[in-house]
Amino acid sequence: xxxxxxxxxxxxxxxxxxxxxxxxxxxxxxxxxxxxxxxxxxxxxxxxxxxxxxxxxxxxxxxxxxxxxxxxxxxxxxxxxxxxxxxxxxxxxxxxxxxxxxxxxxxxxxxxxxxxxxxxxxxxxxxxxxxxxxxxxxxxxxxxxxxxxxxxxxxxxxxxxxxxxxxxxxxxxxxxxxxxxxxxxxxxxxxxxxxxxxxxxxxxxxxxxxxxxxxxxxxxxxxxxxxxxxxxxxxxxxxxxxxxxxxxxxxxxxxxxxxxxxxxxxxxxxxxxxxxxxxxxxxxxxxxxxxxxxxxxxxxxxxxxxxxxxxxxxxxxxxxxxxxxxxxxxxxxxxxxxxxxxxxxxxxxxxxxxxxxxxxxxxxxxxxxxxxxxxxxxxxxxxxxxxxxxxxxxxxxxxxxxxxxxx
Amino acid sequence: xxxxxxxxxxxxxxxxxxxxxxxxxxxxxxxxxxxxxxxxxxxxxxxxxxxxxxxxxxxxxxxxxxxxxxxxxxxxxxxxxxxxxxxxxxxxxxxxxxxxxxxxxxx
Numbered sequence: 189x190x191x192x193x194x195x196x197x198x199x200x201x202x203x204x205x206x207x208x209x210x211x212x213x214x215x216x217x218x219x220x221x222x223x224x225x226x227x228x229x230x231x232x233x234x235x236x237x238x239x240x241x242x243x244x245x246x247x248x249x250x251x252x253x254x255x256x257x258x259x260x261x262x263x264x265x266x267x268x269x270x271x272x273x274x275x276x277x278x279x280x281x282x283x284x285x286x287x288x289x290x291x292x293x294x295x296x297x298x299x300x301x302x303x304x305x306x307x308x309x310x311x312x313x314x315x316x317x318x319x320x321x322x323x324x325x326x327x328x329x330x331x332x333x334x335x336x337x338x339x340x341x342x343x344x345x346x347x348x349x350x351x352x353x354x355x356x357x358x359x360x361x362x363x364x365x366x367x368x369x370x371x372x373x374x375x376x377x378x379x380x381x382x383x384x385x386x387x388x389x390x391x392x393x394x395x396x397x398x399x400x401x402x403x404x405x406x407x408x409x410x411x412x413x414x415x416x417x418x419x420x421x422x423x424x425x426x427x428x429x430x431x432x433x434x435x436x437x438x439x440x441x442x443x444x445x446x447x448x449x450x451x452x453x454x455x456x457x458x459x460x461x462x463x464x465x466x467x468x469x470x471x472x473x474x475x476x477x478x479x480x481x482x483x484x485x486x487x488x489x490x491x492x493x494x495x496x497x498x499x500x501x502x503x504x505x506x507x508x509x510x511x512x513x514x515x516x517x518x519x520x521x522x523x524x525x526x527x528x529x530x531x532x533x534x535x536x537x538x539x540x541x542x543x544x545x546x547x548x549x550x551x552x553x554x555x556x557x558x559x560x561x562x563x564x565x566x567x568x569x570x571x572x573x574x575x576x577x578x579x580x581x582x583x584x585x586x587x588x589x590x591x592x593x594x595x
Numbered sequence: 596x597x598x599x600x601x602x603x604x605x606x607x608x609x610x611x612x613x614x615x616x617x618x619x620x621x622x623x624x625x626x627x628x629x630x631x632x633x634x635x636x637x638x639x640x641x642x643x644x645x646x647x648x649x650x651x652x653x654x655x656x657x658x659x660x661x662x663x664x665x666x667x668x669x670x671x672x673x674x675x676x677x678x679x680x681x682x683x684x685x686x687x688x689x690x691x692x693x694x695x696x697x698x699x700x701x702x
């Protein structure tokens with residue numbers, strides 16, 4: 189068997205369009221819209237020979253792959269490596285990279301720790317922190333908003349919610365970034381991520397230990413399941429690690445992207461300020477419009493079909509969530525940022541049983557910050573151009589200088 | 596394919612036609628019923644598509660899925676034995692005529 193990027197190389201079924209593109213080219217990652225558009229235009233499923241993968245980017249086909257977890261499995265890795273054929277770069281996640289029935293147990297433990305009620309109880313802390321940070325930023329003429337706000341807010345509230353004694357701003361943000369870069373091919377981004385992870389990984393593991401956590405945080409809730417015997421002590425540590433891989437850099441990206449959306453669409457900011465109840469739909473539209481997680485993989489667990497085309501067992505399929513979230517067939521005018529759209533069914537959190545388990549807390553953090561800003565900030569202005577940071581799975585800003593005009 | 600009747604907390608009835616394979620939640624949203632929010636899009640993460648299955652239909656819609664009860668504990672309105680997350684009820688011709696009641700509030 190020939191392997192490409194750690195998975196089986198295959199010849200696509202007749203009729204599937206072939207496109208010689210590198211979706212992980214840094215220029216495409218920084219400005220993905222033309223790639224998304226051509227992928228959708230070529231068809232519901234496209235073969236990319238360079239990596240021998242199928243790519244789905246139309247809304248319907250992407251949704252089909254993500255909601256059919258029995259056919260398109262996660263246990264063989266959600267990046268380009270096929271865990272059935274080689275050793276993964278890190279011990280696989282026991283919630284992300286696993287199928288039913290094992291998934292059901294860990295998902296339930298995490299879903300309870302991240303439930304709407306839990307997040308409701310964190311809302312006051314999120315809000316107070318947001319007020320302090322926004323008041324501080326309003327005293328500055330202008331500031332770099334990726335580190336100064338998009339990172340600063342989650343790094344202030346999330347480790348506290350988890351109950352971590354150890355907080356290291358850079359490690360916490362960069363760990364998620366490394367994990368997501370590792371989902372791509374063996375390119376410079378991935379190699380740098382693995383090098384960096386050799387330093388950060390051990391720090392993260394140590395910070396997830398039971399004795400490095402308070403007794404009243406989300407981390408302790410996970411370890412309580414080990415005490416009850418639902419999961420083992422080692423599994424509890426793995427799930428706390430999942431908080432950090434999936435819960436920091438992603439939210440940082442969501443917040444940064446929201447600031448960019450409102451800075452470049454000031455009329456939508458005015459609408460939000462006029463009707464603060466729009467904050468929840470505004471968050472959904474930000475997620476749809478910018479797709480913080482742009483690509484996620486699956487593996488065909490058996491011979492199957494996508495949109496009527498035959499797909500052989502072992503084929504890697506990449507779901508281009510950013511393309512699905514911009515599909516005009518589904519959204520009508522996807523290129524318009526409209527906070528009243530209410531884009532139900534957007535794919536920014538994935539879909540189906542593997543849909544983001546932390547989505548409530550992500551929304552809770554974004555809601556607290558945007559609500560406080562809507563009260564205190566009349567305008568968000570860009571100073572110069574924003575720069576995007578290429579990542580194999582995340583569409584995030586690298587640098588964005590902004591100015592806040594007080595209300 | 597299947598007709599579904601939604602009865603709001605105030606007693607208003609609305610009967611709509613569902614698309615094959617859609618959930619009760621997706622059907623409600625597609626037909627503009629504001630009493631269903633469905634914020635998480637059907638990943639069983641948010642409890643904002645809570646409904647009460649009419650007693651006459653409770654057997655046919657089946658039991659709650661794994662983890663559904665955990666999420667219902669977070670629902671804004673009273674949870675009853677017939678409570679379901681409407682995103683977890685997939686419509687099929689067998690459920691033609693289904694009646695579901697909507698709670699007073701979802702958030």
